[in-house]
Amino acid sequence: MSFSTVKSAAMEGLAVEMVYVEADVSNGLPIFHMVGYLSSEVKEAAERVRSAVRNSGLEFPAKRVVINLSPATMRKRGASFDLPIAVAILTSLGVLQQNRRMKDCMIIGELGLDGQVRKVPGILSMVSEAKVQKVTSCIVPRENKKEAELVEGVRIIAVGSLRECISYLEDGDRTGGEQRYLGEKEADKIEDRGKVGEEVPDFADLYGQENVRRAAEIAVAGGHNLLMVGPPGSGKTMTAKCMAGILPPMNYEESMELTKLYSVMGMLDGKEPLISRRPFREVHHTATRAALIGGGIVPRPGEISLAHSGILFLDELPEFKRSVLEVLRQPLEQRSIQITRTSGNYIFPADFMLVSAMNTCPCGKFPSTACTCTPAQIQAYLSKISQPFLDRIDLSVEASKVEYRDLVKESVSCPESSAVIKARVCEARKRQKIRYQNTKIQCNAMLHGAELSKYCRLNGEEMRLMGQAYDVLNLTARSYHRILKVARTIADLDYSEEIKLEHLQEAIGYRTLDRKYWGRYV
Template sequence: MLSKIISCSISGIDGCLIDAEVDLGNGLPMIDIVGLPDSAVKESKERVRSAIKNSGFPFPAKRITINLAPADIKKEGPSFDLPIAVGILSCLQIVPFEVSKEYMFTGELSLDGSVRGVNGVLPMVYSSYTNGIKKFIVPYDNRDEAALIKDAEIYPVRSLRHLCDFLNGKEEIKRYTVEVENIFNSTNGEMLDFSDIKGQENVKRAMEIAAAGRHNILLIGPPGSGKTMAAKRLPSIMPDLTFDECIEITKIYSVSGLLKNKNMLINKRPFRAPHHTVSASALTGGGRIPKPGEISLADKGALFLDELPEFSRNVLEVMRQPLEDGQVTIARVNGTVTYPADFMLVAAMNPCPCGYLGDGDKCRCTQNEIAKYTSKISGPLLDRIDIQVEASAIKYEDLKDGRSSETSEEIKERVVKAHKLQLERYKNDNIQFNSQLPPNLIDKYCVLGKKEQAMLKSAFDRLGLSARSYHKILKVARTIADLEGSEYITAKHIAEVIQYRNLDRKYLM
């Protein structure tokens, strides 16, 4: 007796349809699972056996062969428990095969027959739906994220017995739906506000420019100058996510096992702040079974690296390629996976080991100590940071100033206006922000007059900038012009950008 049940596996953040083929034949009672399974999949035969028996069904005393096809794709995790169990029960004619073949099944089985939630249900349902599958049997715990796919018929189950009664028409399971629009437009608590920051107008201005064009930014200043405070408030002024971006981020968190039912749709831009002891694999993703790292969890949002020179140099260097490509590829013996990593880098550092360089007699660091400290940041990495701004020490007058500071809502209004200009300008170029401009489009959208060209040439020669830095200056200048609603880049815009590129020469030589 042969049955074929539709299931799904995960590759990166995308699903891949898998057929769980089950054959019951004569021979010594045993279970063989083939099709490139990992340890968790091989162990499913013991979970399935106990779950079927403890659900009150007979377990066949036959040779059971289970093939997970296509066989050249690595199968990982416990999500194949449920389709394998349904395949065996279908071979025994306990559940009708004609009914079960209409559904995609996923779920882990407990020994008592209850169905446990699994990671990656959203990308499984999304990919299966785009491949023509309309009906889905998912664990009850994963019902909310599965129902985010509009028009997909989601039927959540609590146990194997519950599922069998449903397939046999003995019990009704209502199709589960959620109000996607309400979830997308919901607010998850209050955000930190820029009005909390006293003084530091130059830092606020730099953060506004960075948010408007999604430019990488480095804050340099002494301890207590508000670098971390400003960074944590960045999401409050970034443009809102689109629904497709929400789905992409939610898929990443689903695969990582970080998605909870109460936050089933990530509708706010992520803000990740790993500790400086983070490893390279934790930052970029990896492991024996590859999982998304911090740069992928920050996709469409911001990655904040506080105390940048304290990070291991090799950890920082692995970010160079993702910063350029917006994705990270992890290669293993059994295959290669690619995760999105379209993040905005926000970094902060002290100007010297003690942090008080330039503050009178407080700094006791030698030139060698300063050079050793700042040399931990390589030139190629610094070259990929669009804006470098100095956060000076806060003055007493700023703290006691009773005037209200500009709120995040007011700053965001200008940021969103500039972003709309970019969306309209690049609607045929498949990009959204000025920072994403490829070299072949820079001359088209960043036109300079003779005065602006002369100013940029002078800065290029004086600061010894690279070709990448040249392009970064033009992109940031384009963003500043957009914030002012200017069609053209003027000398004033170029002059402001150059201020954001000379700190690497001041501190990092």
């Protein structure tokens, strides 16, 4: 047989498409020609495949070899086509038979010159696409084995070399590769064992700053954006890191979505691939726009996507370039980011909770008399944060200097631990889950339009207070809606289905920093 077809997959951003690797071997001048809208790394597969076949003890034909990767309308990138190209050539030569085992199998893997199969990024998304396309089995690199096993209902054959791949395709179960079928019950076990991650500080070690602790709890309970303003050393950074310890657990769908994203980036742990702890991404103020939102000639996800379903922490907020901060405005509203290139539009998920911290001025001591900054310096410092950006912040809280008595543990009662706070957060999220069970809303921060009017109704007294706050604080429609969402979360923490006056008063209190600092200097 001089012609053969092997199934594989190609990725473009986060999208996956089935690719058919076609090989035609015929008499003629010994050339190796590849077509199908290929990138340079795919074209280089010719030399890798030729050497891998020879070093696996097989003879590479001195014939005319033509490889086509279909469909030709999609750009093919990466080295994951090496193994299917080699299999397609060997099938065309008659070394392998194109039996049912091959027809029902997707093959993915990079080849070394010695014939070893090396891991590739994006395996989880590719195997998931195989399941969608009704492909029953996948041959993957051994190093990607546990990642591939996260997909239910697809038989995974993990191979370490081209020889092992040939052995499976020839003999089925008599193979040097490892075979594994993952059922639904075992998928639950993987979710349990995947709960690993860095240790995070505990709120029990954060003394003082009761108002900041409260704001952090509200923010996590409702998925709200938080800005902490205060002098250096007041615990803003530690509070942000403690928030990672009170995030609610992820469900299986969220874990799989985030794991696919990290798989594409090649950032998964080979031993425990399933991510089941919400991410906490801390970004340095020197980060570029592309690093933050994603980009490149071939767009890749940025920090806002890596923080999907978790926290994106921006410390020293005014030190970021204003143009960098402004690009966050769209994803903060849409919970995704779209990057446009001539080759098409790339959409990456970006449903994150923004937590940021900043000083009040360059020296950090304003408004105390110890401040050495001029009004012009303070204005220039604060003006880096625009009003449209501030409108997208749900809670702004001021951290004060930590008093000595708060640092002496013997003189104060022990603060609540993260475990205690997390229990309240999870209970509030549970109430939200029940309330929004027939909608796409997962937390209060996602309320918009008709849902906001339905679930955040105010009575007469609350309406009058909200009207006064709207005029006095010079609120925008966006900030007004965000106050309602925060009040809804405070009510949930108070086990109340109605937004009461005290809930609204507290929510309004988290908008006063706009007027205190930016209303005066910007």
